[in-house]
Amino acid sequence: MALIISGIGVSRGIAIGNVHLLNRGAPEVFERKLEEHEVDSEIERFVSAVDEAAEQLRGIRDTIPEDAPKDVATFIDSHLLMVKDSMLSKVPIEIIQEEHCNAEWALKQQRDKLEAVFEQMEDDYLSTRLNDVEHVINLIQQILKDQQYTMQMKLQPLKGSIIVADDLTPADTVVMQNQNIAGFITELGGPLSHTAILARSLGIPAVVGIQSARSLLKQEEQLIIEGGSGMVLAGMDENTIKHYRHIQREQKDAQRKLGSLKNISAKTKDGQRISLQANIELSEDISALKKSGADGVGLYRTEFLYIDRETPADEAEQLNAYKKIIRVLKGKPLTIRTLDLGAEKEFDPDFQGPMTQNPALGLRAIRRSLKDTDLFKQQLRAILRASASGPVRILLPMITSHNELTQSLSLLDLAKQELTEEHKEFDADIPVGGMIEVPAAALSANILAKQLDFLSIGTNDLIQYTLAIDRIDDQVNYLYDPLHPSVLKLINLTLQAGRRADIPVAMCGEMAGDPRYTRLLLGLGLQEFSAHPSNLLEIKQIINKSKISDLEKQTKKILSTTVPSKIAPMVDALNQ
Secondary structure: OOEEEEOEEEEOOEEEEEEEEEOOOOOOOOOOEOOHHHHHHHHHHHHHHHHHHHHHHHHHHOOOOOOOOHHHHHHHHHHHHHHHOHHHHOHHHHHHHHHOEOHHHHHHHHHHHHHHHHOOOOOHHHHOHHHHHHHHHHHHHHHHHOOOOOOHHHHOOOOOEEEEEOOOOHHHHHHHHHOOOOEEEEOOOOOOOHHHHHHHHHOOOEEEOOOOHHHHOOOOOEEEEEOOOOEEEEOOOHHHHHHHHHHHHHHHHHHHHHHHHOOOOOEOOOOOEOEEEEEEOOHHHHHHHHHHOOOOEEEEEOHHHOOOOOOOOOHHHHHHHHHHHHHHHOOOOEEEEOOOOEOOOOOOOOOOOOOOOOHHHOOEOHHHHHHOHHHHHHHHHHHHHHOOOOOEEEEEOOOOOHHHHHHHHHHHHHHHHHHHHOOOOOOOOOOEEEEEOOHHHHHOHHHHOOOOOEEEEOHHHHHHHHHOOOOOOOOOHHHOOOOOHHHHHHHHHHHHHHHHHOOOEEEOOHHHHOHHHHHHHHHHOOOEEEEOHHHHHHHHHHHHOOOHHHHHHHHHHHHOOOOHHHHHHHHHHHOO
């Protein structure tokens, strides 16, 4: 009997293979009170489990091929750091000593405290870090439960299989890649989880967010995964399987040919030059940027200079980080987004930010920066000093009002004045842009554009704020729709504002990196795309085969359509 299940496609490509059910989950934990003489040996047992977890992760890291994407080693390294972080390696020991409880229970209590903190984080990427904490804790718990525990998949033949699990860790993903699995499906997870990012980096077709997948799918039954659309097909006849194998071969051939586009400009058939830039988070992402032939960096996220550490990077450390990327770019522009943190994810224990029940509407991004002007000005100084080494642009996140923009520009002027008095070099005319990621900013983009040198549309937050949904919440993420008429109208308003003010408008959200929407965005008038480096060559291929004058006519019809269900087929028609 044929079965079609829909989930969240997080890594494109078609996979065909037999199901391998992975029934693991978190170990069940119970409290056990200890006698005084048992405490020291329980602490030793906990320390031994932590050491064994680190050893297993190091062993997996050693299996990563040298030519693998940097993301792979980075995520395993992050789990290694978590294992040894005092929050996981020392605090549970203190709980064991204070409460005379078993190691499993102490670790569970610490896990619950960390969960409460992470669940307050509204930033998509940072909130998914809870998944990583849980992965590391579960590994330690498994070892505590069974001192001989070794990650299951290291011991099983998985070549050509489609893994179906509740969730997977980055370490699992590396092991699976080494065993040449066809793809994977998870019941949990979202597009920004580390496992999803790794799947994209490694080219593993993957679908997440299919609740009860392990109940719906049977061991060894044949499946087809469409990693782009998020569709999973079971019980298909031979003709259907042959059809998908043909598509699979075509996709692989097309992917091999993309490399030839690296040194070719992105230009439409009617001669319009399009700028393709990359989003990066760490300096290590530069290697992927080089392979993509990007025109520069359209979004450098700087939060990683502030989190996962006791104190933020000072001006000198920030300057060195920025200059390192500038050197590699060799004259191509670097757009640095100022810090996008919030009251719920502070590195500074003395910062007195208000408590809020809804961090999405609280003190975050530019609001947070304007609350702590010393920290903000320090970053502005570092960016300005970096601009003496190459072309740099400043991008202000989550601007919602003219007042916020005016305050930010005043602080920038003050930073310039200080550097001038200190005889430090900088680009006095450094371009300043604002991110359009809340409806208020899109609706007033024509006002903001008068004071800015460029705009950049952050579709991830724009869609969430417009539709009032959290896309990493499994209960409502089905409502996340880039093609909702309201979202498209706000994007169009922003592009129109840029044209009227004669300033460039970029898009740096995930929508810009999704080839399904490239022609739609071209038709709307977008001329600057900024996306993950791995997506740029495919987007370039689509651009070079497109004619904007034709797309504009069809896009006008899409903008006038008010029924969401009718828009997706019209966008699909643009790609045929």
